[in-house]
Amino acid sequence: xxxxxxxxxxxxxxxxxxxxxxxxxxxxxxxxxxxxxxxxxxxxxxxxxxxxxxxxxxxxxxxxxxxxxxxxxxxxxxxxxxxxxxxxxxxxxxxxxxxxxxxxxxxxxxxxxxxxxxxxxxxxxxxxxxxxxxxxxxxxxxxxxxxxxxxxxxxxxxxxxxxxxxxxxxxxxxxxxxxxxxxxxxxxxxxxxxxxxxxxxxxxxxxxxxxxxxxxxxxxxxxxxxxxxxxxxxxxxxxxxxxxxxxxxxxxxxxxxxxxxxxxxxxxxxxxxxxxxxxxxxxxxxxxxxxxxxxxxxxxxxxxxxxxxxxxxxxxxxxxxxxxxxxxxxxxxxxxxxxxxxxxxxxxxxxxxxxxxxxxxxxxxxxxxxxxxxxxxxxxxxxxxxxxxxxxxxxxxxxxxxxxxxxxxxxxxxxxxxxxxxxxxxxxxxxxxxxxxxxxxxxxxx
Numbered sequence: 018x019x020x021x022x023x024x025x026x027x028x029x030x031x032x033x034x035x036x037x038x039x040x041x042x043x044x045x046x047x048x049x050x051x052x053x054x055x056x057x058x059x060x061x062x063x064x065x066x067x068x069x070x071x072x073x074x075x076x077x078x079x080x081x082x083x084x085x086x087x088x089x090x091x092x093x094x095x096x097x098x099x100x101x102x103x104x105x106x107x108x109x110x111x112x113x114x115x116x117x118x119x120x121x122x123x124x125x126x127x128x129x130x131x132x133x134x135x136x137x138x139x140x141x142x143x144x145x146x147x148x149x150x151x152x153x154x155x156x157x158x159x160x161x162x163x164x165x166x167x168x169x170x171x172x173x174x175x176x177x178x179x180x181x182x183x184x185x186x187x188x189x190x191x192x193x194x195x196x197x198x199x200x201x202x203x204x205x206x207x208x209x210x211x212x213x214x215x216x217x218x219x220x221x222x223x224x225x226x227x228x229x230x231x232x233x234x235x236x237x238x239x240x241x242x243x244x245x246x247x248x249x250x251x252x253x254x255x256x257x258x259x260x261x262x263x264x265x266x267x268x269x270x271x272x273x274x275x276x277x278x279x280x281x282x283x284x285x286x287x288x289x290x291x292x293x294x295x296x297x298x299x300x301x302x303x304x305x306x307x308x309x310x311x312x313x314x315x316x317x318x319x320x321x322x323x324x325x326x327x328x329x330x331x332x333x334x335x336x337x338x339x340x341x342x343x344x345x346x347x348x349x350x351x352x353x354x355x356x357x358x359x360x361x362x363x364x365x366x367x368x369x370x371x372x373x374x375x376x377x378x379x380x381x382x383x384x385x386x387x388x389x390x391x392x393x394x395x396x397x398x399x400x401x402x403x404x405x406x407x408x409x410x411x412x413x414x415x416x417x418x419x420x421x422x423x424x425x426x427x428x429x430x431x432x433x434x435x436x437x438x439x440x441x442x443x444x445x446x447x448x449x450x451x452x453x454x455x456x457x458x459x460x461x462x463x
Contacts, residue, residue, distance in 0.1 A: 029118060029121065029122060029123045030123060031116055031118060031123055031124070031125065032123035032124070032252070032254075034253065035122075035123045035124050035251075035252040035253060035254070036123070036124050036125065036128055038248070038252070038253050039124050039128045039129075039132055039248055039251065039252075040128060040131075041244065042132060042243075042244035042245075042247065042248025043128070043131050043132045043134075043135055043244065043248070044244070045240070045241045045242075045243060045244025045245065045248070046132070046135035046136065046139070046241055046244045046245045046248070047077075047135045047138070047241075048237060048240070048241045049135075049139055049237065049238055049241035049242065049245060050073050050074070050076065050077055050135075050138055050139045050142055051073070051074070051237065052233075052234050052235075052236075052237025052238040052240075052241055053073050053139060053142055053143065053146075053234065053238060054069065054070045054072075054073035054074060054142075054234070055070075055230050055231075055233050055234030055237065056230075056231055056233075056234025056235055056237075056238060056293070056297070057069045057070075057072075057073065057145065057146045057149070057234070057342055058070045058227075058230055058234070058434075059225055059226065059227040059228060059229065059230025059231035059232075059233070059234060060146070060149075060225040060231055060290075060342050061149045061150065061225070061226065061341070061342070062150070062223060062224075062226050063226045063424075063433075063434060063435065064150075064423070064424030064425065064426055064427070064433075065149055065150045065424065065425050065426060066226065066227075066426060066434035066435075067426040067430050067432055067433070067434050068149075068150075068154065068425045068426050068429055068430060069145065069146075069149055071154065071430065072142065072145035072148075072152075072154075072157055073142040073145060075154075075157070075158055075161070076138050076139070076141050076142040076161055077138050079158060079161055079162050079165075080134070080137050080138045080141065080161070080165055081134060081138065083162060083165055083166065084130075084133075084134045084137050085109060085110055086108065086109060087108055087166075088137060088165065088166070088169075088170050089107055089110070089130050089133065089134070090102065090103055090104050090105070090107040090108055091103060091166075091170040091171065091174065092133065092137075092169075092170045092171075092173040092174050092177075092178060093129075093130075093133065093173070093174065093177070093178050094107055094178075095180075096174070096178060096179060096180025096181065099175075099180055099181060099182040099185065100171060100174070100175070100181075100182070101170075101171050101174055102174045102178050102180075102181075110127075110130065113126050113127060113130075114126075115127070119251070120179075122251050122252060123252060123254075124251060124252065129251065132248060132251075133173070135245075136173075136193060136196075136197060136245075137165060137169060137170075137173070139197070140165075140169055140193075140196075140197045140200060140201050141161040141164055141165055141169065141201070141204075142161075143197070143198070143201035143202075143205075143344060143348055144161075144164075144201050144204050144205045144208065144344065144401075145157070146205070146341060146342035146343070146344045147205035147206070147208065147209050147339075147340045147341055147342065147344040147345065148205070148208060148209065148212070148341065149215070149341035149342055150215050150216075150341065150421055150425055151212065151215055151216075151415050151416060151421050151425070152212065152414055152415060152416070153412075153413060153414060153415065153416055153429065154429045154430070155412065156408050156409075156412055156413060156414045156415075159408060159412070160208075160404060160405065160408055160414075163404050163408075164204060164400075164401060164404055167400055167404065168200065168204065168396070168397050168400050168401060169196075169200065172195070172196050172200050172393055172396070172397065173196050175196075175389075175392075175393070176188065176190050176195050176196040176389065176393075177190070177196065183195070183388070183389045183392070183393075186385055186388060186389070187371070187382070187385050188385050188386060188388065188389030189305065189306075189308075189309055189356075189359050189363070189368070189369070189371065189382070189385075189386065190305045190356065190389065191246070191249055191250075191261065191304065191305055191306065191307055191308040191309065191368065192245055192246045192249035192261075192304045192305065192307070192308075193245070193249075193304050193305065194301070194302075194304050194305025194306070194352045194353075194355045194356040194390075195305065195352065195356055195389050195390060195393045196393070197304070197352070198301045198304065198348040198349065198351060198352030198355075199348075199349055199352035199353060199356065199390060199393050199394050199397070200393055200397045201344065201348055201349075201397075202344055202345050202347075202348035202349020202350070202351075202352060203349055203393070203394045203395075203397040203398040203401070204397045204398070204400075204401035205340065205344040205345055205348075205349070205401075206338065206340070206345050206349065206398055207397065207398040207399065207400070207401035207402035207405065208401055208402065208405040208414075209338055209339055209340060210338060210402060211402050211405040211406050211409060211414070212405060212409060212414045212415055213339070213415075214337075214338075214339035215339055215341065215421070216418055216421050216422055218339045219334060223341075225290060228289045228290060231289065231290060231293050232289055232292075232293055234293075235292075235293035235294075235296050235297060238296075238297060238300065239269060239296055239300065242265055242269075242300045242304075243262055243265055243266075245304070246261045246262070246264075246265045246303070246304060246307055247259070247261045247262040247265065249261070249308075250308065250368070257308055257367060257368050260307070260308065260367055261307045261308050263312055263315075264303055264306075264307035264308075264310060264312060264314075264315035265300065265303055265307055267303075267312050267315040267316055267319065268299045268300075268302060268303035268307065268315040268316065268318050268319030268322075269296050269299035269300050269303065269319060270299070270319065271299060271315070271316045271317075271318075271319030271320045271323065272295050272296065272298045272299025272300075272302065272319035272320065272322050272323035272326075273292055273295040273296040273299060273323065274295070274320075274323070275295065275319065275320040275321075275322075275323030275324050275327075276291050276292070276294060276295025276298060276323040276324070276326070276327045277291055277292060277295060279323070279324050279327045279328070280327060283327075291327070294326070294327070294330070294343065294347060295323045295326075295327065297347055297351075298322045298323055298326035298327075298347050298351045299318075299319040299322055299323060299351075301322070301326075301347060301348055301351030301352055301355060302318050302319060302321075302322035302326075302351045302352070302354050302355030302358070303315055303318055303319060303355060304352070304355060305352065305355045305356045305359065306318055306355045306356070306358055306359045306362065306363075308367050308368035309359050309362070309363040309364065309367050309368055309369070309371065309373075310358075310359070310362045310363060310364055310367065311362075311364045311366070311367075314362040314363075314364060317358070317362060318354075318355060318358050318362060321354060321358065322351050322354045322355060325350060325354055326346055326347050326350050326351050326354070329345070329346035329347075329350040330343040330346035330347065331346075332345075332346065333345070333346070349394070352390075353390055353394070356386050356389065356390045357383065357386050357387065357390060358373075359373060359382060359383075359386050360373050360374060360380065360382045360383025360384070360385070360386045360387075361373045361374045361375050361383065362375060362376075363376065363378065363382060364376055365378070416428055416429065
């Protein structure tokens, strides 16, 4: 993410080009949430498909309203103690002029606000993949409202807000390795440690019901991620956004190939699920680092993330935590990898002159990255576990065991993803009255 305030010789003027570019990037980031819904929705069993889709879609409603009311002010308002922001004039987005610029940049505050809203929407949606099959929709809705308020808004201020402690320390997070991916992955781990495993975990088959949906979702994520990453420089004047665009493609390709090679060696096959998961792992890892590394560095970041994330997804079976759709293994681990590798691969020729260990800069930046990574990880994990515990002890987090076995879609939404009643078959014919039924039976016999 570009610095919140940049000193310049003369006050910047509104740029129609940068404003239009950022609005397009905002729309690209928004489409990532439906893409995530398809990605997760294809990975679950048929009986959980709609619930998985809704857990992402509801974030677009709840977080939007909270962001307008107070979230933007908490995340990017005037700093208070390096922990939280607050600007009362921004509550309800009041007292913001149409052409009033984000300080130091050429885009209106409204444009910066809407771009950041899309990040706030997708971050809690990422958590949902770890909780498939077993969480009440009302409890989930309450959780993401509380989580955004207690965790996401403050962490966004730490990392990107002027005066935030991580921002002032010099932690590099171009587009969300700490604030988005580590934050969401650690939250997922905290919640699943509280609510427990799915019925039949490690016993019943829980294979994806629609790999084409998974591939569609990953494709939409890959497409939207260019807005997520390249747009985070808040303009298109100096080539840094273009570097980030290039590195996003390069690292994602490298991670996908690395994951496929690893699973061919480890499991004997190149799978579509592996291709999709590897691509997402690369996208996650390059998100914090893409503005600081060269394209060759991006290949290294992607390849390392592809292999290590592929290895990490199996840890849930070893340690017994039920991370349903590998949010911890891909997003938390991928975010940690991408953030820490800045301390090794930063070239000094991208978003700043900071150099990593392999470019002669020593370990100074590496230790700064460690501080940001592990502070966000610990805070999100603990705070998320506490929130889940409180909700579980009040309204309850989980559906009943019978509802989980029968299918959460029917229990929570009174719908099913696929209706085969009009596809013909014996059941449909027996519903036809008397003589007509006999005629239909003769047709079938013939």
